[in-house]
Amino acid sequence: MATSPVLSDTSDIWPAPTAAAPLDATVIVPGSKSLTNRALPLAAIAAEPTTIRGALRSRDADLMIGALRTLGTEISSSDHGATLEVRPGPLRGDVSIDCGLAGTVMRFVPPIAALADGPVHLDGDPGARVRPMGPVLRALAALGVPVTASGRAPSATDSTGRQDPDTVPQYLPVAVHGTGGIRGSEIDVDASTSSQFISGLLLAAPRFEAGLTLHHVGEVLPSQPHIDMTIAVLRERGVEVDDVAPGKWRVEPGEISGGDVLIEPDLSNAAPFLGAALAVGGSVSVPFWPSTTTQPGGLLPEILTRLGGTVELSDGVLTVHGTGSITPVDLDLSAAGELAPTVAALAALAPGESRLHGIAHLRGHETDRLAALVTEITRLGGIAEELEDGVWIRGGDLHGADVETYHDHRMATFAAMIGLAVPGVGVVNVGTTAKTLPDLPGMWHSMLGGGTH
Numbered sequence: 392m393a394t395s396p397v398l399s400d401t402s403d404i405w406p407a408p409t410a411a412a413p414l415d416a417t418v419i420v421p422g423s424k425s426l427t428n429r430a431l432p433l434a435a436i437a438a439e440p441t442t443i444r445g446a447l448r449s450r451d452a453d454l455m456i457g458a459l460r461t462l463g464t465e466i467s468s469s470d471h472g473a474t475l476e477v478r479p480g481p482l483r484g485d486v487s488i489d490c491g492l493a494g495t496v497m498r499f500v501p502p503i504a505a506l507a508d509g510p511v512h513l514d515g516d517p518g519a520r521v522r523p524m525g526p527v528l529r530a531l532a533a534l535g536v537p538v539t540a541s542g543r544a545p546s547a548t549d550s551t552g553r554q555d556p557d558t559v560p561q562y563l564p565v566a567v568h569g570t571g572g573i574r575g576s577e578i579d580v581d582a583s584t585s586s587q588f589i590s591g592l593l594l595a596a597p598r599f600e601a602g603l604t605l606h607h608v609g610e611v612l613p614s615q616p617h618i619d620m621t622i623a624v625l626r627e628r629g630v631e632v633d634d635v636a637p638g639k640w641r642v643e644p645g646e647i648s649g650g651d652v653l654i655e656p657d658l659s660n661a662a663p664f665l666g667a668a669l670a671v672g673g674s675v676s677v678p679f680w681p682s683t684t685t686q687p688g689g690l691l692p693e694i695l696t697r698l699g700g701t702v703e704l705s706d707g708v709l710t711v712h713g714t715g716s717i718t719p720v721d722l723d724l725s726a727a728g729e730l731a732p733t734v735a736a737l738a739a740l741a742p743g744e745s746r747l748h749g750i751a752h753l754r755g756h757e758t759d760r761l762a763a764l765v766t767e768i769t770r771l772g773g774i775a776e777e778l779e780d781g782v783w784i785r786g787g788d789l790h791g792a793d794v795e796t797y798h799d800h801r802m803a804t805f806a807a808m809i810g811l812a813v814p815g816v817g818v819v820n821v822g823t824t825a826k827t828l829p830d831l832p833g834m835w836h837s838m839l840g841g842g843t844h
Contacts, residue, residue: 409810413671420658422657423447432503451491458496483507488513501513503595524561526584572598575603583610669711670808676709680708719743724749736808764802790813
């Protein structure tokens, strides 16, 4: 059963601008959050310094930088934060880390913290305290690293001398009691609620003395492209990874190289801008689009075509043309759940029935996104229902309303997209988009003005 989403501060309402004419805009999208927040922890445990270029400067990236600095990594920035110089150092314990509401910090930092020389305390925003953490924490305990609720010392052990799994906490705040190293072994992890549990363990695994063999034991594995992304960035840094079978990975121990790392644009952040062309007609272009990518946003051309758009890629520029008429869809978004709010916005504008499935794991994101989407589509005059693994939407005939965002950046872009075609939409706490986009309102107004931002 879905839980009620966490409400935002309703004192801050941004009037979403409505398009007066078809669009004709080019939008320069900042760097990928997913790639930035994988490059940073790898650089922190690398054998030599790393220069990260094109990095995203946002709240999530700042939280990752802050966490790694707290653990002893030197990180300096230039070019308005787009270039980061990372110098690894000994990982230190007896520190406290703020995870904010960043899933990558919550799930990627504990395995790094397990390599520190003492306890590392992790906490975050109130919304972070209800996001699942159990799988990665139980994995660390199985690897011999005690994990407790913050303020508690390690105690109960099972017959192997390791922590009793029943005593491992499931949510923040927690303390990871690092011992300076991890032997490594073969472990089982149920990552049905988030692929980040797999990625976090794989990123730290090269520093385990014997490496790591990891089995996913859940019924579903969401966001496979994000795991593929993790494997790709590990291999680019010289790490030997064998994805031996579906749901099974082997990371060999060894050094992680430094050097130069270039971050691609965040293709998922491009989604609301490209989708805007379908919502109100016209065209939107995004330059520097990679010819191949592991980002889930790489599925956008296919998805937007099915929604009624025309898509072309020429000389690294992806352009989407729309007529303002949207085609209802039946889509499996299991590989790209983060695109669901964008697709849901278009489905809510489309006359007819749409079904988005394969996204049950979105109940454990910044908010319960499935409940949030149903609530806000209903508030806007649409009809929507939760499915076991997604949402059903009957679109069209929407009206204006103040849309809650629940401290979730993708719910804010969902509302902004609806506002393009429906007058009178207000976005509660649009500032939450700073999680991954430093200036959404400025970029949005520039797109409507036909400029380049």
